[in-house]
Amino acid sequence: MKHEQHHGPLEPQDVEELLPWYVTGRVSREEARGIEAALKTMPDLAGKLAQVQREREAVSRASEAVEPVPPETLQRLLQQVETTRQWRVPRIESHSEAGGWLKAAMGRNVVWQAAFAAACVAIVALGVQVYNPPAPGEYGLASDINGVGGATLLVTFQPGATAGDIGTLLTDLGATIVDGPKPGGAYVVKLSSNQTGDVEVATSNLLARKDLVAGVMAGQ
Amino acid sequence: MDMLSARSADAAASDGQLLARIARGDKDAVTALYRRLERPLFAFLVKTLRDREAAADVLNETMLDVWRQAGRFEGKSSVATWIYSIAHHKAISWLRKRREVELDEEAVAEVADDAPGADSKIAAEDLSHTIARLMEKLSVDHRIVLQLAYFQEFSVGQIAEILDCPENTVKTRMFYARQRLRALLEAEGIEGAAA
Numbered sequence: 001m002k003h004e005q006h007h008g009p010l011e012p013q014d015v016e017e018l019l020p021w022y023v024t025g026r027v028s029r030e031e032a033r034g035i036e037a038a039l040k041t042m043p044d045l046a047g048k049l050a051q052v053q054r055e056r057e058a059v060s061r062a063s064e065a066v067e068p069v070p071p072e073t074l075q076r077l078l079q080q081v082e083t084t085r086q087w088r089v090p091r092i093e094s095h096s097e098a099g100g101w102l103k104a105a106m107g108r109n110v111v112w113q114a115a116f117a118a119a120c121v122a123i124v125a126l127g128v129q130v131y132n133p134p135a136p137g138e139y140g141l142a143s144d145i146n147g148v149g150g151a152t153l154l155v156t157f158q159p160g161a162t163a164g165d166i167g168t169l170l171t172d173l174g175a176t177i178v179d180g181p182k183p184g185g186a187y188v189v190k191l192s193s194n195q196t197g198d199v200e201v202a203t204s205n206l207l208a209r210k211d212l213v214a215g216v217m218a219g220q
Numbered sequence: 221m222d223m224l225s226a227r228s229a230d231a232a233a234s235d236g237q238l239l240a241r242i243a244r245g246d247k248d249a250v251t252a253l254y255r256r257l258e259r260p261l262f263a264f265l266v267k268t269l270r271d272r273e274a275a276a277d278v279l280n281e282t283m284l285d286v287w288r289q290a291g292r293f294e295g296k297s298s299v300a301t302w303i304y305s306i307a308h309h310k311a312i313s314w315l316r317k318r319r320e321v322e323l324d325e326e327a328v329a330e331v332a333d334d335a336p337g338a339d340s341k342i343a344a345e346d347l348s349h350t351i352a353r354l355m356e357k358l359s360v361d362h363r364i365v366l367q368l369a370y371f372q373e374f375s376v377g378q379i380a381e382i383l384d385c386p387e388n389t390v391k392t393r394m395f396y397a398r399q400r401l402r403a404l405l406e407a408e409g410i411e412g413a414a415a
Contacts, residue, residue: 017391018376020398026375055398058351059370063263073276074254080280081247081287164292 010034012042019052087167151199152178153206154186154217161212169212173202186217235299243290254283257300260372261307267367268311268360278314282307297381301374305382308364315360347410354404362397369394 010018010031015038021027022035039045153175157166170176170189180187191202199218206213230238230252238256241249258279265275285306293302355366368379380387 017395020369020394021376024369024373026369026373052398054348055351055366055401056370058348059355059366061348062352062355063260063267063367063371066259066263066266067272069258069262069279070276073280074251074258077254077280077283078247078251080284081250084284084288086243086245086287087289087291162294164294167289167292 010038012038015042015045016048019049020056023049023053023056087171151191151218153189153191153199153203155189155206156186156214156216158210158212158214165212169206169209173205175202186215236295239286239290239293239299242287243293250283250287253286257283257303261303264304264367264372265307265311267355267371268308268364269314270356274314278307278310281310285310298378301378301381304368304372304374305384308382312360350408350410351401351405354401354408357404358397358400361393362400365390365393366397366401 015035018027018031018035022032027035039049174192175189176192177187178190189206191199203216206216230248233241233249233252235253235256238249238253242253261282262275262279265278266272269275269278282303286303293299297305355363358366364383365379368374368382374382376387376390379390383390
């Protein structure tokens with residue numbers, strides 16, 4: 001969310017609106033200066049500031065009085081952590097910051113993203129050969145495959161797709177990334193074993209998300 | 221590294237570093253981040269939900285989501301803002317299930333009807349205590365914005381991220397929350413406390 005900065009002198013209404021954040025020191029230096037100037041020229045502002053301080057004190061006191069979290073909450077959490085799968089992404093060891101893998105793979109550079117987009121177009125044609133070189137005529141579109149348990153697909157994503165959006169899409173489809181990126185940027189996506197016979201559906205669902213998915217090909 | 225050293229390392233780690241470790245499956249980092257956030261986050265949830273048991277459940281669900289989704293965190297906001305955003309979303313879902321959002325306005329209306337007169341409770345009650353008590357009567361949106369600004373000390377921009385709304389909405393909501401509080405104080409006969 002973009003921070004809306006004040007420029008120029010603050011209007012009296014702006015000053016009053018910012019008082020709750022002034023008392024907690026969460027206004028910008030410029031805003032603080034504007035409020036302090038207004039305190040000198042607006043006779044009733046000091047009373048309003050005092051009221052805000054009383055409110056803040058009351059809220060803080062009431063919140064501090066909340067009894068601690070029951071100790072079993074952490075135990076329960078840690079038990080659930082043991083049995084809860086994390087949303088996994090292919091790990092790039094040199095970019096260990098959380099969520100950085102896709103950014104690292106694609107970057108924010110416009111030129112690189114354009115190049116990536118071009119590569120995505122190419123990979124739709126090349127992906128299967130790169131991943132699983134078949135004899136000519138032995139591969140086809142994912143929609144030609146029926147009923148392969150734990151089937152894999154080669155998926156290329158749109159350059160602007162975020163890791164979060166891709167993760168949500170795959171989670172919704174019961175699919176996970178198991179390998180990649182392959183040369184050209186394709187990822188190997190495995191469907192869950194209970195999706196036997198649903199490869200066509202999964203492919204359609206992926207292709208339906210044109211905002212995220214650039215292409216889908218059958219894996220092995 | 222012995223346990224004491226590990227704990228002090230956890231204490232020194234930034235929220236972002238702990239979250240990065242969680243994304244790599246480090247369960248000790250879950251405990252460390254939980255310990256860091258449990259008190260303020262639990263207070264926020266108790267004040268929002270007005271139900272300790274539900275607050276503990278939502279806290280648990282929130283931290284489990286942090287474990288599950290740590291790899292999705294893109295650093296567009298601070299870790300605390302991200303976690304409070306998850307907690308807020310879950311708290312609102314819980315309230316919707318309880319239909320408290322709709323019932324809240326009715327509860328506020330009832331306050332004006334059965335509020336004690338100026339001569340009764342107020343004399344014996346600290347003004348600050350009165351304000352805290354009356355805040356419990358505010359709508360959930362108003363309680364949340366007061367909590368996030370006054371106790372959690374988030375900026376306007378951070379609150380806007382947590383609530384997923386424009387900054388001007390945050391300021392407007394705060395304005396009306398305070399106005400409602402003043403009205404409740406006046407109904408209790410505390411005219412002078414109103415700004």
